[in-house]
Every structure is written in structure tokens, then in C-alpha cells.
Amino acid sequence: MTESPLWPETADVIVVGAGPAGASAAYHLARHGRDVLVLEKAEFPREKVCGDGLTPRAVHHLIRMGVDIEAPGWHRNRGVRFVSRGTTVEIDWPESARFPGFGLTRSRHDFDDLLARRAVAAGARLWTATRVTEPVLDRAGRARGVTALVGAGRRPVVCEAPVIIAADGVSARMAVALGVARLPRRPMATAIRQYYRSAARHDDAFLDIWGDLRARPGGPPLPGYGWIFPMGDGRVNVGLGLVNEARPEPLDTRRVLADWLARTPGEWGLMAPDAPDGPVRGAALPMGFNRLPHYTRGVLLAGDAGGMVSPWNGEGIPYAMESGEVAAEIVNQALARPPGPWRERVLQRYPAEMHRRLGRYYRLGNVWAGLLTRPPVTSFLSRRVVTSPAAMRYLVRLLANVTDEAGGDAADRVINALVRAVPARSPRPRRSRPR
Template identity: 55%
Template structure:
């Protein structure tokens, strides 16, 4: 096993074993580095999510060697079924060289553990029920040199040391906040709420998106910036929820659970989305978007996934970007730790935020403009009423919103979207 110093407990400490942390730990361990993965809870554990994965996330699962076959418990889907403006439209996932043509569905209680166990198989040392309490800062250099944590049942804290620490501790990212990296208020934030229902639609092989959410009865109220979803889980239940953006005037005062109930009251009775069929409570979570916490690297601490605000502003997808940023961070760290501590290593580590901005910066800037625009109910109404009847436009839209293009070549839609992202400044 590699070890930077005999005084270190690991080469890299990863805080949080969700998709971002587990993916980072997996790719780091594959390079032969000694990785300590600290998770405050025990698996399996609940997370609020739509449970739907786009082809971007499927690509990452394949890279981790995870069996995504139906026989291994995955429900495959063909694309998006969209409702809005009185229309119903089915849009298959685009046929790309970069990504597969199917998405997946799997509950987070199972999904996160699969990733964490895969990181363990690769050699990462997973410590569950170990709550990180703060950073260890070198008083001479100001660099993070490890973390303090309290294992379950312990009366005192334990100190773990490593030359590099990864914050993969989600939206609140207490580790980031502890070193002064606060959330940027000029970036969009979303809120998602969801629950499960037993339903005959449990084996639906399309991800379903409803583009019209009203704060009252249609034509008597405002159209809200967000969407509802119905994802069949293949186990007798459907995941049903909605997400809203903070760009509407009523965001802070919105009754999300009440809005979910009102929306479901208009669903066909035979679908079974009624209180008697509800499985578990309605749960909610924040969606940190568009690089809402920066810098992504400084003084020994890298941010991945939700800790770095990497949720896609266009569609609220976070898992794919959590996993992609974890792979990218691991690549940079492996190269950095192959160099001696000092300026040469820091030059390599500084490439991580630059690589993130090169990959997502322009796209996320476009997403922030999109989010701001649909905060106006009239814009949202025009988009749904006049966009959905045009299949060619909607095929372009699904590529843009799901960030599914071939980076080299591709069709005319790919070239337009890629050019837009390249010409839009990253921030």
C-alpha cells in the first residue's frame, strides 16, 4: 500500500460515501493509493432522490465495473415521456457514441451501497458510522492535513491524517463550511420532494416528466418553474415527486408537500397515487446547482458532487455529475501524488477546478440563464404550449437539458449545443 508519510493514516481521505465519494474512492484505490472512506451512517441508508439515472450515469457505472443488467436488479428505461400543454410525447435517449441508449432506475437505499462496496472491492477502506467533526489544519501552512471524526460508540474523537482530503459530504458540506467555503447565493437552488406508491405502473420503462406545476388550479394561478416525475421502480412501487427552483417569487413560501398532494389529485385513479397506497413519508432535499460552492480545490481540500454544487441546473440531475467529478478528481490526485509535495504537486491539483470549468462551466452558465428565464410564469407557459408540439425542437431540447451530446462530431444538434457551451463563459 502507498503511504505519503509514516505519520499519515492514508494517502487520501474521502468524507462521505454517497455516489461522489464512493466513485472517487473507487478510482483512487484502482491506482494503488491508500484511500480512507468515512461515512457517517451505516448502509443501507435512505437518500431523497428520484431514483432515475440518465445514460450519463450509466456510463459511470460501466466504468466502475458494475453489472447493470435487469438480472442484477436494474430497471432499464428508453427515454423521457413528457406531459405538458395538453400533450404527451415520448423522446428516446439519443443514440450517441459517448453514452449508452438506456437509462436505469434503482432505489438509493441499494444504489449507494453498491457503489461503496465496489470501492471497497477496489481496495478503499470504508469506515461506516464515523461522523467527521471537522478539518485538521496545519498551523504552519494553513493546509488541511486530515480530519477529526467520532466513530459510533466512541467517547472521544479520532484524528485521521492525509496529504489530501475530499469533501463529498453533500449539499450542506460541513467540512467545506468549516474552512470558509460558503454556498454562493447567486447560484440557483432547487428543492425536491418525493414519496413512493404501490402502483400498477411500477414496471414502466420510461422516465416520466410533467412540465406543468401550478400553485393552484390551472388558469387561475401561476405556473411554477419545475417539474413533476413518475418513475416506476419495478418492485411494485413508483417513485413520485416534484422539483422546484428558487427563481419563482413563491419559492420560499411554497408548501411543497401540499403542492405534491394537489398535483397527484389530478392523476388517473387507476394509477393508485392515493394516500392508502403511499409507502413511507414524503421526504425533501435541496439541490445545489451550477457550481454554487467554490473553489473546488484549495489548500489540500477538493470538492466533488453536491459539496461543490454540481447539480445540473437544466434538469436537477446530480448523480451523474457526482460520479463524473469523482472520477476527474481521482485522475488529478493520482497524478499529483506521484509528484513530491510542493509547487509541482500544487500545479497539478490546480488543474482540477480548471478541468471542471472546461467540462461544465459554459453549460452550467447556460443552465443558470435558463433557470432565470423560466422563473417567469409567462415564459414557462409559452415554452410548454409552443415547444411540445414540435418534435424536432423537443429532440434538441432533451439533448440540451440532459447534457447528452457527442463531444466530437455528432449530428447538427450536437454541434450547436457544443458550440453554445464552448462560447458561453464559465463562472
């Protein structure tokens, strides 16, 4: 890391967290010539619990950051293979003017490091091993900086900037410190994953999704799916994600994972004693804009910090990168105005713009995630929908949000019309009990 000077440090913009949201925000701000200081508690490269799956929507954002996706280390996939009740359906990613017709995988160990390097190459300053502890507020309660502890010696520093982008992930420390609570009625999921060595599956051309996970044999299908994503380096990333629901007793997700893997073909080698490569690790998925508002008192929330994981399929990387870029564009415009009410009006455009882009889609997705917790619905989906190539050709576009807005085919037009028919929601939270 760069040696941080004594105190205080100043910048045009402070970005807290250098995951996909923070790196994207920093890259796009630096490209505008802004002095952006990124504070990241970890040292890169570092592990991040993830499925490592990148849909065409995520690839689109990598290209926007100038990432060389032809370089070694990326593994391409051509679509999704759905497995449910003994039936297998393979669906290619649709080719469109907006999104490429392929996805990728890359371990987050490399991926986040690579994105952070893109931001630094564009001119951003990155301080790693720097844990932000809290916002510094002015007399009016607006954030004017942050306090942080730097390095192994935990040296305290204050960093000041007129605008802060909080991209600190699901813990959302900055948002919590500013009193921005999670909305209890919006969905959360829990996901676990483990790497396995598998000569048979590591360079597969599809992302495998298994749709009929169960807590016990003969029990109802659980609200989520299992995945086997080929990494192209001898390993597969295997995991499962389940929408949280009220249960009489806690679900043992590791047991569910083990029972499911016992059903995979023996030649895949996933049950071999030496197949696991590293421990099972898990984390929460904050979905469907479950933390609002996305802007308050000088701080914009991007990615998981703003609950931006898709309630349709649990992917968060493309939305983290998109929100980082939108935040960067709006902050750049705001900084062109003098401090005061007009700058504030420009910053207020961020939540409005995120809702314009994703509000209706996520609102419908939150209904979808709620329906998944009803056994008759999951049973119907796993039996009738996931096993039908015709249905899955539509559903895959809706789940991964890869329709063309203009000039798309009939499937795109149907899905776009469906999403547009959903009433828009306010980008501000309705009054409800915080959790």
C-alpha cells in the same frame, strides 16, 4: 464497519462521504493503488432522498466503475415522456458513441451501497458510522487531516492524509469549515419525493416528466417539474423539484404534489389510500457550481459539496460521479510529486478541469434556471415547447447533457456549438457577499 484503531490513522487520501461522489473518487484512487480511507457518517444500506433516476450520462459512469448493470435490481428506461397541458410527447434517449441509448432507475437505498462496495472491492477502506467533525489544519492553514466521531459511542479519532476529497453532500461541512461559501447568485432548488405502489406504472419504459405544476388552479406554472419514475419493483418514485425564487409567502410543496397527483389518471392508483409507501421527504439541490473554489488548501470538493447539480434538470448523480473520478485522477498525479509547490499546482488543475468540462454548460444552465422563475417563460415552455416533439428531441439532449462531442448528428452539432459559444468563466469565485 472495520474497527478503527486508536489514533491517529493515516492514508494517502481521505474521502469524506460515501455517496456517488465519494464512492467514485475512492474507487478510481484505489484502482491506482492508493491507500484511500473513506469516512461515512451513515451505515449502509441507508436511505437517501432522491428521484432515483439515472440518465444515460449516469449509466456511462456506472460502467466506468465496473458496475454490473445487467444484474437483477436495475430497471431500464428507453427515454422520457413529457406531459404538459394534456399533451404527451415521448422521446427516446439518443444512441451515441459516448452514452448508451437507455437510462436506469435504482433506489438509493441499494445504489449507494452498491457503489461503496465497488470502492471497497477495488481496495478502498470504508469506515461507516464515522462522522467527520472538522478539518485539522497545519500552521500554514492547509488541511492535513480530519477529526471524526466513530460509532454509537462517538469515539473521537484523528485521520491524517496529504490530500482530502470532500464529498459530504449538500451540507458541505468541510467546505464551510474552510470558509468556502455558497455563491448567492447561483441557483438552488428544493425537491421532495415519495414512493407509491402502482401496479399500472411501476414497470413503465419511460421516465415521466410533468411540466405544468401550479401552486393554485389557474396560477402560473411553477419553475420546475414533477416526475414519476418506474422502479420495476411494484413502486414508482414520485416527486417534484422547483427552483428557489423570492415569493410573498412560502410554497407548500406537499400541497402542490397532492394537487398534481389528483390530476393523474385514476387507473394509475396514485390516489389510493394504501398507495403511499413511506413518508414524503425532501432536500435542497445545490446547482450550477454554486460553491467555489472547488480546491482550497489540500481539499477538493466533489459532487453536491461543490454545488455540482445540473441547473438544467436537477440531476446530480452523474456529475457527482464524474467529479469524483476527475478528483481521483488529479490527486493520483499530485501524489506522484513531492509535497510542495508542484504538487499544489497539480491539485489546482482540478477546478480548472471541472470548469473546462462543465463551466460553459452550467453557465448557460444557470441562465435557464433563472428564466424558469419568470411566469411568461414557464407558460411559453409548458404550452409551446414541452408539447412539441420536434423541440423536445433537441431539448432532451441539452437537459440531460447527452450529446456526442465528435461524430454526432445535426442536433448534437447545434447544441455543442451553442454551449461552446458561451464565454468561459473563472473557476474562482468573484467577490460577492457570502450566504
